[in-house]
Amino acid sequence: MKKVLYLILLLTNISIAQNKQYNLDPNGKNSNFHYLIKTYPNNAMEFRVKKDSGTVYQITAPLYETIKSNYDTISKILPQNKKLKVKDSTIFFIQYFYKNDRTFFNEKNQIEVNNSYFSNFIKEQKSIVERKYKNSKVIYMFENGIDISNYKKIDNFFVDENNYFRTNYFKKSILCGSFLIIKPNGQSLIRNGEYRLDQMAEHLNSKIWELFFESNSINNSEEEHKTE
Template sequence: MKYFFFLTISILIVSCSSQQDLGTRVLHQKPKIYLDEYGNKLKENEFQERWRNKENNLTRWDYGTSDSGRVAKLVGPIYSRHFATYSDLKEKLQILTGRNFPDDATFLLDYTYKDDLCSESFPNNWNKAQIKRRKSFTSEWKTSIEKEYDNVIVFHFFEEGIPLKNDIASPDEYYFQDLKNFLKSNMFLTPSLCGSIALIKPGGQILVRNGEYPTEFMAQHLRPENWKLFFPQE
């Protein structure tokens, strides 16, 4: 029994180590395979053209394989709309963060996916030093956004499975794990290179933007002339 237990633990360690080595190896590697949104192979120039054409409403997700190295795949959409019962969603966010929120709060949520090759901390190891370094950038625009837009609260969530060395007891903490992947299952449905961002308004409207995008630009979607482009009947 002890031998079996040791063997099981050894297999798990080797498996995790292999995955980390693969991620490290392909992190700064140029993609060797390009795929369209249906899984068909493309030439690099064809991929770039489809990806950068905004009318296609596509972003990308890069991943590593042991035999092919880095793979770039088109995914979509860039923007998606969702609707939820606001009170239920607010209650869930209160559970995830340990905070209480007013009934008129608007949430801006940054989201980091597991195994995202965009992340400087791949393979999924957000230790205290890395969080501190990242917050040196994100805290500035968090403060700016919450000052400019009334009742907006900014958080950054990480997919479950990413070890997060944060201080959830601190009242200033805004990095949290998406426990049981609630947010990923309900709004962040498209893993995208460099993450996704969501806006949640008290009416239950949710706007998600997939792929790399400045968070402060996403906040500008709250302006009435921009918001009505996505929710014209509000």
């Protein structure tokens, strides 16, 4: 009996260790998750999976980033994956999902069948944005390694197979994903963390957009970011 109890306790401790969560402030100090969210409203929550299968959450990512995109490259890459019709004046709205984000995916990085967020909510968001901005395309982009086979028939679901967007735009894993607007002139705005696509679209208001780009100090390549 003692051996059985010992085995149960051992397996329980292993399970707890494998799912350990570390919550760190920008300086690497342990803290409370909800305290970090409230204390650093201008930061987003970055995460990474440790070798012990625990997850480190650290509120170090910028809330906003600006970047200069190569629009010609983007407009050629996206239609390669699916039959996506784009024009030279198309504005791209991209919502990016990161591997190992348990907000959306299970431990196998799969989208569960009948997930209401993917089945209903983001479809409604796409409809709202594309109806309001006639020259726009909404794209849901998934980091390579995420299994979207349960939703493969949805036309605007893309896997970042060659890691182009992960390498050039979304360099850190952000809890709840990231949002990106790419305009035909190359000006691009990233918003990290929990948000909604229709809220992101409001940044196209000229008064809001100019707050990010009026200085004309935006980077000249996709290799560098400017954080806000």
